[in-house]
Amino acid sequence: MEQYKSGDRLVEAGTEFLSQDRQADSIYTVLSGWAIRYQWLSDGSRQILDFALPGSILGFEPEAMDLNRHSAEALTKLRLCILPRSKLIQLLAEFPEMGIKLASIGRSEQITLAQHLSNVGRRRARARITNLMMELLVRTRATSSNVIGDTIPFPLSQEVIGDALGLTSVHVNRMMRELREDGIAVVRSGKLTILDEERLMEEAELDHRHLAAPMEVN
Amino acid sequence: MEQYKSGDRLVEAGTEFLSQDRQADSIYTVLSGWAIRYQWLSDGSRQILDFALPGSILGFEPEAMDLNRHSAEALTKLRLCILPRSKLIQLLAEFPEMGIKLASIGRSEQITLAQHLSNVGRRRARARITNLMMELLVRTRATSSNVIGDTIPFPLSQEVIGDALGLTSVHVNRMMRELREDGIAVVRSGKLTILDEERLMEEAELDHRHLAAPMEVN
């Protein structure tokens, strides 16, 4: 497999390394760091679709379409594995079982997206935020084994949280103050500390089955 | 390919033919009719994830997971093509190019879902509704060639529309009254009539690029 990749790529935090409507030439796998996948709407607002953590795949587009449908931006320093689009065909020809693997990963991402849609469509602000915190807590624990205790990296500005959850950053701020005052969770200088995981899970109304199927590859 | 399918299945409107948390034994392709894919939340509310029209695939789950993640219900009389899960492996072994095809379809569904998420997360009620109308108008035109003029089948109750868009059916009703009074669109006995497509598209703030890539198979 190693022979197919065209190399790694290092990206600084804040860089948009994938742009919607631009030529989709490569498929990226996140090796380390965090990123967001998002799209712009015609009114200038931004919807963040999901968060890419190590193992996530970005930039894979349907056969017929050769433009990226979504953009992606690094939230932290990011290390990516690059697989040129043309090589994918070869790879799949040689290892057919990778086809179903790729489809499975795609379906897992779909499930995450559906979870996200339910969150935005049916829950109120506070539950959306706690739900997002729980999702990222679980995914972080699953991917990086060196997480200690109840503090995880959390490189999301309130603006980013708002754009992911369909809220204004102002309202995100108010809700996070409540969570802080209620002794549930605190975000401080890029780190999230869970003060009361019991209560956090309750408020998040988390779909537990979701935790069972991490979407990681490699 | 024909040899792999285990047969067709006819389903009446209103039947839940796929249930979340039940054994995922088959993959369904919609041959004719409309269906919804949805999930229940812990508070008893329902989020409709997307609409399945002819060509859509339902019930495909990641390798590791053998339970359905979502439910599906027929909105109209439905004809389905059934492919047993076990046969899928064989099929892909014999036709490796189907792997990338399956992955591509999955990614297309993901794009639809992302579109839906943006709609719910960032737009107000009226735009959400017009956007949904436009999506279904375009998809209907793409799949069934026998659509005449500006009227399409529209078997969605206001309850269903609300559950798809994160609104109450009461509010959906008010918005649809406005659309009717403004001479933009009317829904009447299971049919949607577009009165002013120009204005409908404007209000829908539709992402036009989306139209280019139908997610059909076969």
Place this chain on the structure above:
DNA sequence: CGACTGATTGATGTGACTCAAACCTTGTGG
């Protein structure tokens, strides 16, 4: 003809938005 499901409408409440200002952090250049 009830019974039921979906559509319609009104009155009232509230969660989240908007606008606006101040504050804090972090990085930068003189």
Place this chain on the structure above:
DNA sequence: CCACAAGGTTTGAGTCACATCAATCAGTCG
């Protein structure tokens, strides 16, 4: 090493879109 810039955070006051609650009405079916 301080001044300043720039982004992000915090807080308040006022408003509005949508929810909730509660009826009534229309269409359909056994």
